[in-house]
Amino acid sequence: MKAAPFTFHRAESLDHALDLLARHGGDCKPIAGGQSLVPMMAMRLARPSVLVDINRLDALKARHDAPDHVTLGAITRQRDMEADVALRRSVPLIAEALRWVGHVQTRNRGTIGGSLVHADPSAELPLAAAVLDATLVLRSQNGGERRVPASEFFVAPMFTAANEAECLTAVEWPVWAGAGVSCAFEEVAIRHGDFAMASAACQIQLDPDGTCRRATIGLGGVAGTPLAFPDLAQRLIGRRITATLAQEAAEEAAARSEPGTDMHADAGYRRHLAVVLLRRALLRAASAATPALAA
Amino acid sequence: MAEFRYIGKRRRAVEHRRFVRGQGRYAADIQLPGLLHVAIVASPHASARILSVNADAALALPGVHAIITGDEMNRELEPMLPGVDAPAVTRFPLARGVVRYAGEWVVAVVAETRAFAEDAAELVEVEYEQTQHVVDPEAALLPEAPLVHPAHGSNIIWNRKFTWGPVEEDFAAAEHTLSYRVRWARSSTVPIETFVATCAWNDATEILDVWASIQMPKFPDQLARALRLAGNAVRVHYDVDVGGSYGVKRGLKHTVLVGWLARRLGRPVRFLEDRLENMRGGDMQGPDRIFEVAMAFGRDGVVRSMKMRAVDDVGAYSGRAPLQLGKPVGAIVGPYIINSVVYDAVSVMTNKTPQEAVRGFGQSPTNYAIETGMDKVARFLGMDRVEMRRRNLIPADRFPYLIPSGTSYDSGDYATVLDKALAAAGHDELLRQRDALRAEGKLAGIGVSTCLEPSGGNSSFEPLFNPKNTTTTWMDSCLVRVDLNGAVTAVMGTSTSGQAHETLVSTVVGEVLRREPDTIRVIHADSLNALPSNSPVGSRMAIMLGGAAAGAAKRIRAKMLAIAAHQFQAPEGALEWEDGDAVMRGDPSRQIAWSRLVEIAHREFHNLPEGMEPGLQEKFVWEVPTGGMIPTADGRVQMYPCHSFECHIVLASVDAETGKVALHRYVVGHDCGVMISPDVVHGMTYGGVAHGLGAALMEKFAFSPEGQLVSGSFMDYLLPSAQEVPSITIVDHCTPSPLTEFGQKGSGEAGYLGGPAAIASAINDALAPAGASIDALPMTPAAIWRALREATPAAPAREAAE
Amino acid sequence: MTAPISVEITVNGTVRRAFVEPRTTLVDFLRDHLALTGTHVGCEHGICGACSVLLDGAPVRACCLFAAQVDGMSVTTVEGLAPARGELSKLQDAFLESHALQCGYCTPGMLIACTDLLARNPQPSEEEIRDAIGGNLCRCTGYQQIVDAVKLASGQEEAAHG
Known part of the structure; x- marks a missing residue:
């Protein structure tokens, strides 16, 4: 597992980096942390011929x-x-x-x-x-x-x-200004620290009486990209985030997912997780935003 | 029990002193001038004919020294032998003509650096024609299945149905019978160090020097044979530190390849498997079994008889893998008084990566299958699982206990270990915790397993599974010498992969000679000056190397006492050994100090008893106790000599919505007789539990229907981390073995042999109130969720209870 | 193959200069160019943690960065953990005392991770210890005695149980 050969440039300035990227196009990759890129290069799944280290660019x-x-x-x-x-x-x-x-x-x-x-x-x-x-x-x-x-x-x-x-x-x-903002991130992976089989995140703002003033929700690991659902989040506005409402929103979101199957999780399980995790995220965020109102 | 001075006491492990400084010396650390490196071109197909190999472009790269195919190399090699009588199942390091699994080595590329070798490997063009393949072991048994080795004529490489005792009568007489199927998934030990072999050939001495990360019986002999070299032309250096093995570090094909290359090229050569090569083509995957079991039992919960069929998928080639169905013969009834057994063992080949020996040599899957049945019987009868086990455990007063398959269990007190584990776990409190969790609507369960841990590593399964193999000798050895200055050095003849053998040997020799163990040097000989060893397999080294070291030290002690007796003109036996000096019995004023005895032995021939050899060095070669037997015609044999025992108690909860398991309490009651190094025993037990947790919950070599390994990296083959492994409590118990020097038994496979069974038991206990159960490993969140979903009333009714 | 480039890296307090192929990872540089073989290679794809070193004081996986990226920086390996030759750090000593290792292969990475933990958090809880070593796989120990060792080194446990 040794990377294919490449030339290495330490970018001295952003312009320097951009110049290299302009000249080499798809053969050139910027590298900063490299935590995904270097393993992919080691497996030769990625093989840039030019690497531009941008770590020094203040x-x-x-x-x-x-x-x-x-x-x-x-x-x-x-x-x-x-x-x-x-x-x-x-x-x-x-x-x-x-x-x-x-x-x-x-x-x-x-x-x-x-x-x-x-x-x-x-x-x-x-x-x-x-x-x-x-x-x-x-x-x-x-x-x-x-x-x-x-x-x-x-x-x-x-x-x-x-x-x-x-x-x-x-x-x-x-940045969401004002009081009553809270968020939650939930996921299931077999081991801690691994990529999730499915994940869900939300951020909400609740009025003191528990009414939702602002919300955003999304799902990970259940489609080719992370998914956000602004229209579904919109429907939470003006309502209290009850278990029923959270479940409904989660089910509608999950219904729009297109999960894949791998050895750890099939599509049906991922979609199910999406429902569970988004519901949990919403309820946890709601409970954190209004501890007094939490059931 | 004898009073020990050093045995059983805490002591800092000798080898750890170099490891914490980063001064271990592993096979990848060996630097030789002019060293060349190997990369492998592997088969992308599960089954194919090799039509052509074109290496022109690869050879043109700078730094490339050789590109070798099986056609070129294999004709100069003897095939590596399968562990059973199947001569048509030949195996060479590189494929020739056909490939039989995805990942099989096809071409070896040798270059100045590993990176250059990989560059060149990418340019090697191999043309294949795909042929029919089979991945599923049960499909491989069907008559229409494509044959993995057509010359063998069948995908079954080994099958025998043993009947021990009146099985049919016991089944007919039993009040109940129950049958079930369990699936043990293909996982392995997956050490953090991959396999490494470095070889150098010397044209003048005609010796092949080998530094390899091995743990393998008879490795130098097999290597020499495959390379068509005399045994004394191969020198395996056992002083390399091995970065974990737990069974799998065999690497014969790796070393045959590298040895051949080193000789061919006249340059030292190294092959350091990368992780992807290791997972796919390293031939180190473990047992892959389907069990179909029937138990016959009474209302009282006592199991009278068992029928077990075990189909094990050994993959595309066979080494010793089929024998992993053989070792469990020696503990086929577990710790229970089961009166009769049918054991139908089927070893089948498929187009998958070959199987290698894994910690426990096949016993952990069998224990899991037996324990699953014990739980099912208890559940069927509505009986407490602990109580049910109590009724079946072999009572302490019945040892030595002969089991139906011919093995005598040396000693044990299973019920006491069970009691100790339950007490340490706070079983009643655990039950309350479980029930409280259940009352909150959560799924919670307690797991219990009571499992045998055969130890001492014998060869009995070899003649049992291959009548042409009459190997009954399975010795280990040690040489102890005292130098002119009185310092003690012990020489062992195998490499160490984490078992702290230097600590073991120095403790034992120190105990016998009453010399401070930290002053005793232990070295690993190379294979040309080593006494015979069968390597640390089968939880044998505390017994066998410990026994050999004690034997050699006792000879030294006897010789020194004889010298002292001669000095006093006293009869032999008149002196005794005290703190390393010879002292006259009843008259401590008359004694001869260690240093003086050393001086006489080495320098004063005139003071030696007549006929005594000068100097102080003694060897001891020890056959495994109870070894040396050929199986009976009906397949009864004494398998391993000693029988450790472990009882696991686990509290688990399952997130009913996600299927995710959490372990809240983990206790192991363990009896491996006298512990020579308690830290070593406990450490291995903790590690075995963690390994078992991996097998139970997350580790699997999964293959696609096309025969592609889909968990070939550490991103998909999941080793548990410190965040998955719970805190573990170990409770010791000691029933000394009557067969060994100090009463020790083996413990190298502890924890792993009962862990998967107990974790599975806990999960099934958690799922039971939901009407769900799961009988396949690994019990991943997705698999548990599916089991729960299938159990809901909306789903079709589950298979009825037996 | 591409032209070697020069790097200057301070390793365990000593400035080391070398020409390396750009694709040389830090761990290969340490092992192959400097013969500092205490740092081990387990997976080369950033999962096992065996190659962990301290980079400017923070633990990183040396298989996941190229030596060229580290030019001008400071690296501490297991060989640099002891305060002086012939001595051991408190943590190394605790690893010995608690039997926190077996085959020793993951040990250098574990020591690096735990050295960093104790520098950040002198009295870590068990959960914090397990989190800190969560990215370091060990196949021998089941982690228990490693946790014990860190507790011992942080003065939270009189003696390990073994």
């Missing part, structure tokens, strides 16, 4: 807090996000999702951007991005900067809207 580590969103540089390490108390308050779903991601060693190297561009439909951070409809900021030498919502970014398993010359530079995560 521009891709920048962090900006705005009132309605937080911008995280693409190579922000998962471990740093995990330890970021402010981020935990402003975008709590990231920390919720990270509880399920890999292990200390992988989170020390793994980056937010790497997970998103790898676009594994079972991975946690893509689901969090889809559920919150984060915005992915892409740059290329010729196309300049463009901003793609998560709802358009994930196209198919391991395939995104980013073109070959583009580098993900940052991710903007919406």
